[in-house]
Amino acid sequence: MTDAQTAKKPRLPDEHGVPDPFPFMHPLLKKNYGNWDWHDRPRPGVLHHVSKSGDEVWTVRAGTQRQMDVGTIRKLCDIADTVGEGYVRFTTRSNIEFMVGDFSKVPALISALGAEGFPVGGTGNSVSMISHTQGWLHCDIPGTDASGVVKSLMDMMHHEFTHEEMPNRVRITTSCCQINCGGQGDIAINVQYTKPPKINHDLVANVCERPAVVARCPVAAIRPALVDGKPSLEVDEKKCVCCGACYPPCPPMQINGADSTRIAIWVGGKHSNARSKPTFHKLVVANLPNNAPRWPEVEEVVRKILYAYKDNAKHFERMGEWIDRIGWPRFFELTGLAFTKHHIDTWVGARHNMNMSAHVRF
Amino acid sequence: MTGEAPGNGTKHPTPLLDELESGPWPSFVTGLKRLRDSGGKQYAAMMNDLLGQLEHSYTNRLGYWKGGTVSVFGYGGGVIPRFSEVAEKFPESKEFHTLRVQPPAGYHYTTDLLRKFCDVWEEHGSGLIALHGQSGDIMLQGCKTENVQKAFDAVNEMGFDLGGAGPALRTSMSCVGHARCEMSMYDEVKAHRSMINEFLDEMHRPSFPYKFKYKFSGCPNDCVNAIHRADFAVIGTWRDDMKVNQDEVKAYVAKQGRKYTIDHVIAMCPTRALSLNDDDTLDVDNRSCVRCMHCLNVMNKALAPGDDRGATILIGGKRSLKVGDLMGTMVVPFFKLQTDEDYEELVEFARTIMEFFAENALEHERIGETIDRIGLPTFLKGVGIEPDPNMVKHPRTSSYVRTDDFTDEADKYFERKAREQAAE
Ligand code: HEM
Ligand code: SF4
Ligand code: SF4
Numbered sequence: 183m184t185d186a187q188t189a190k191k192p193r194l195p196d197e198h199g200v201p202d203p204f205p206f207m208h209p210l211l212k213k214n215y216g217n218w219d220w221h222d223r224p225r226p227g228v229l230h231h232v233s234k235s236g237d238e239v240w241t242v243r244a245g246t247q248r249q250m251d252v253g254t255i256r257k258l259c260d261i262a263d264t265v266g267e268g269y270v271r272f273t274t275r276s277n278i279e280f281m282v283g284d285f286s287k288v289p290a291l292i293s294a295l296g297a298e299g300f301p302v303g304g305t306g307n308s309v310s311m312i313s314h315t316q317g318w319l320h321c322d323i324p325g326t327d328a329s330g331v332v333k334s335l336m337d338m339m340h341h342e343f344t345h346e347e348m349p350n351r352v353r354i355t356t357s358c359c360q361i362n363c364g365g366q367g368d369i370a371i372n373v374q375y376t377k378p379p380k381i382n383h384d385l386v387a388n389v390c391e392r393p394a395v396v397a398r399c400p401v402a403a404i405r406p407a408l409v410d411g412k413p414s415l416e417v418d419e420k421k422c423v424c425c426g427a428c429y430p431p432c433p434p435m436q437i438n439g440a441d442s443t444r445i446a447i448w449v450g451g452k453h454s455n456a457r458s459k460p461t462f463h464k465l466v467v468a469n470l471p472n473n474a475p476r477w478p479e480v481e482e483v484v485r486k487i488l489y490a491y492k493d494n495a496k497h498f499e500r501m502g503e504w505i506d507r508i509g510w511p512r513f514f515e516l517t518g519l520a521f522t523k524h525h526i527d528t529w530v531g532a533r534h535n536m537n538m539s540a541h542v543r544f
Numbered sequence: 545m546t547g548e549a550p551g552n553g554t555k556h557p558t559p560l561l562d563e564l565e566s567g568p569w570p571s572f573v574t575g576l577k578r579l580r581d582s583g584g585k586q587y588a589a590m591m592n593d594l595l596g597q598l599e600h601s602y603t604n605r606l607g608y609w610k611g612g613t614v615s616v617f618g619y620g621g622g623v624i625p626r627f628s629e630v631a632e633k634f635p636e637s638k639e640f641h642t643l644r645v646q647p648p649a650g651y652h653y654t655t656d657l658l659r660k661f662c663d664v665w666e667e668h669g670s671g672l673i674a675l676h677g678q679s680g681d682i683m684l685q686g687c688k689t690e691n692v693q694k695a696f697d698a699v700n701e702m703g704f705d706l707g708g709a710g711p712a713l714r715t716s717m718s719c720v721g722h723a724r725c726e727m728s729m730y731d732e733v734k735a736h737r738s739m740i741n742e743f744l745d746e747m748h749r750p751s752f753p754y755k756f757k758y759k760f761s762g763c764p765n766d767c768v769n770a771i772h773r774a775d776f777a778v779i780g781t782w783r784d785d786m787k788v789n790q791d792e793v794k795a796y797v798a799k800q801g802r803k804y805t806i807d808h809v810i811a812m813c814p815t816r817a818l819s820l821n822d823d824d825t826l827d828v829d830n831r832s833c834v835r836c837m838h839c840l841n842v843m844n845k846a847l848a849p850g851d852d853r854g855a856t857i858l859i860g861g862k863r864s865l866k867v868g869d870l871m872g873t874m875v876v877p878f879f880k881l882q883t884d885e886d887y888e889e890l891v892e893f894a895r896t897i898m899e900f901f902a903e904n905a906l907e908h909e910r911i912g913e914t915i916d917r918i919g920l921p922t923f924l925k926g927v928g929i930e931p932d933p934n935m936v937k938h939p940r941t942s943s944y945v946r947t948d949d950f951t952d953e954a955d956k957y958f959e960r961k962a963r964e965q966a967a968e
Contacts, residue, residue: 192617193697197748198705199741200716203648203723203733206657211723218726220845231724239724249685251575252662252671259655270658272651272675274717274768281724299570315678318601319594320626320642320685322609327601329572330564337567362864363678366772398908400866427866433610440605453772455764455779456838457812460771462869474602475560498808498842529868 622706860912
């Protein structure tokens with residue numbers, strides 16, 4: 183090989199895989215790894231963990247905007263370096279945590295975070311940060327901008343993030359398409375398409391692998407067709423459930439529309455096994471407008487649900503457990519929301535979701 | 545023209561996005577603008593056009609990105625290509641790819657490490673980083689095609705690697721667990737790293753029927769939402785009796801009151817396994833306890849998991865596409881995780897499951913869908929697991945099944961039970 187050839191040869195990757203976290207872990211966490219004894223919360227946003235060795239560590243948790251510019255990340259680093267101990271971690275809900283070995287450092291951390299506009303909270307029975315997907319900023323199939331919805335809702339729920347006043351923790355998620363990259367939640371704010379895909383027949387043959395697209399449809403509504411002499415696809419609009427599954431593999435099957443892409447709200451999802459088994463969230467409202475930049479209609483419904491829960495649930499009842507106790511009729515009554523034929527499941531296994539008893543609430 | 549604001553140096557107006565700068569929650573728009581207004585930085589013009597395109601989306605309520613093919617040398621996945629469909633209006637952000645980078649297990653960072661990521665992304669990318677994606681990646685968002693390899697090389701030199709995308713093993717996630725949680729019942733970092741790092745080839749060179757995700761939670765509180773979102777969920781649990789510190793129980797009752805304790809601990813146990821004695825000590829019916837975690841969470845100082853520790857393994861969780869959401873279901877009630885050999889066995893078990901998936905799933909089928917299609921008994925047979933009543937809510941209610949080998953199966957069950965008893 184000549185020098186020119188070797189110089190051009192690209193570098194082969196080092197397949198490091200999942201990095202070892204110990205070099206980046208707070209020394210007290212490393213020292214007491216697997217040896218913790220108990221914890222409590224001196225105030226919202228602050229955790230205090232005690233090890234069997236007697237060591238103690240305090241954690242200050244703060245909300246972030248998740249998509250951060252390097253300026254924001256460096257600001258958080260400056261806080262950790264000046265009033266913290268230089269070690270942080272993130273939660274699965276994009277909160278940042280600052281660990282310190284000395285309680286006297288906690289007030290300075292809290293005020294430094296406050297001064298820079300990072301809300302301290304998200305612990306215990308609070309509304310934590312909404313775990314969310316991406317949206318218009320980066321996704322190739324988005325129906326909305328999850329980041330904007332989340333910013334609007336977290337503004338509304340700021341007090342509930344910074345206080346622990348809920349009956350139990352409230353975990354909210356959003357997804358900006360019906361694939362639902364976001365998780366299950368006590369409340370979920372998800373895109374809901376309302377119209378079958380609009381097909382650009384000029385492009386289908388070139389862009390889409392037609393048999394794969396036919397196979398992708400969960401209700402077999404797509405079939406190959408010749409349109410204006412060109413091989414394309416057509417959709418049986420009576421069968422189509424507007425799920426959008428065909429859109430990622432075949433972008434000429436546009437599922438989104440400025441007005442037809444709507445937002446639905448779901449409640450009662452839970453992943454923890456505490457008390458009741460984990461559950462999926464259930465539909466409560468559909469067809470809310472995708473009203474950027476602030477989504478006021480969505481905010482209004484989330485507010486109603488959140489405060490009906492706050493005012494009525496018992497301590498430790500999660501959203502779904504509260505509804506299990508009071509029943510769906512009372513839930514719709516307390517929230518002032520409508521129950522319609524669309525709430526009655528028609529998907530595979532729907533019958534298991536009906537009331538197969540004479541139990542009734544009035 | 546790099547570094548300057550677009551063409552004539554004007555900023556795109558962003559009246560709708562501006563509305564997302566008010567209110568108390570930190571604003572991602574303010575961050576995007578800071579990047580746009582960064583003067584001499586190479587990404588300033590890109591971020592101006594990015595803001596322009598985003599405002600265009602907010603106005604028309606539609607997205608304007610399409611996929612494509614971009615990768616780094618040696619890998620088939622890990623970069624999410626994004627090309628603008630409105631590049632004629634916003635040329636500087638016509639390419640805006642994302643690198644998915646696997647974070648340290650448990651998301652631990654020193655400020656030094658975060659600053660290094662900032663430096664790399666300031667040099668080669670947009671300066672915009674999402675911490676973290678829903679699968680768990682550090683998402684370095686916004687890179688021109690020509691810079692993707694350079695950015696990856698820099699990150700790779702730091703000791704970091706790309707995550708998964710496409711029909712492949714995906715980036716995984718583990719809870720804080722052993723590092724700072726008294727509930728943690730196995731070493732999440734060890735499990736997470738030994739599993740994923742054993743199968744990196746499946747992550748970097750996609751060849752599965754569809755995606756495959758692992759998630760690791762140290763206990764049934766399941767802080768990383770494994771049961772809903774992982775094809776293979778490892779959730780810590782224990783097998784022997786829970787530990788009760790009766791002095792702390794009494795202290796709890798003295799502080800909270802008897803009624804509160806009964807209403808919020810005793811009565812909330814899902815299997816009525818708890819009983820408060822007249823002297824304010826606690827009785828636990830450990831055979832009825834389902835390890836839900838409620839009483840341990842609430843009486844944190846008084847109660848603790850036992851010593852015989854490991855994990856429950858649930859298979860088949862996924863979100864909506866295309867058959868609807870599936871919950872992971874129990875396939876291994878208890879996998880002991882204490883010695884190095886136990887962890888090696890877990891890796892081998894994972895290999896068996898993934899091989900079964902690779903060989904038997906249809907294209908674009910998640911393993912939960914495969915199990916639904918072939919039935920759990922066939923899956924269990926395929927991966928060499930014996931049936932266990934912990935796997936079901938209740939036995940079947942339909943009589944439509946062929947049972948002529950029932951007696952043989954029952955004999956096997958009794959033999960297995962006898963073997964297990966002898967081993968104890
Ligand atoms: C083609 C368009 C898609 C885009 C742009 C997209 C984008 C994303 C992104 C950015 C994440 C976070 C990733 C990370 O942390 O590294 C994610 C996670 C996720 N995606 Fe997608 N996705 C797409 C398709 C799908 C499909 C087809 C499915 C379902 C079958 C899906 C299901 C999920 C789920 C469930 C998560 C969350 C994962 C978890 O918790 O592990 N996505 N997606
Ligand atoms: S899942 Fe369990 S062990 Fe892990 S952090 Fe949460 S409570 Fe702790
Ligand atoms: S862990 Fe759950 S099931 Fe077990 S005793 Fe406590 S509350 Fe009951």
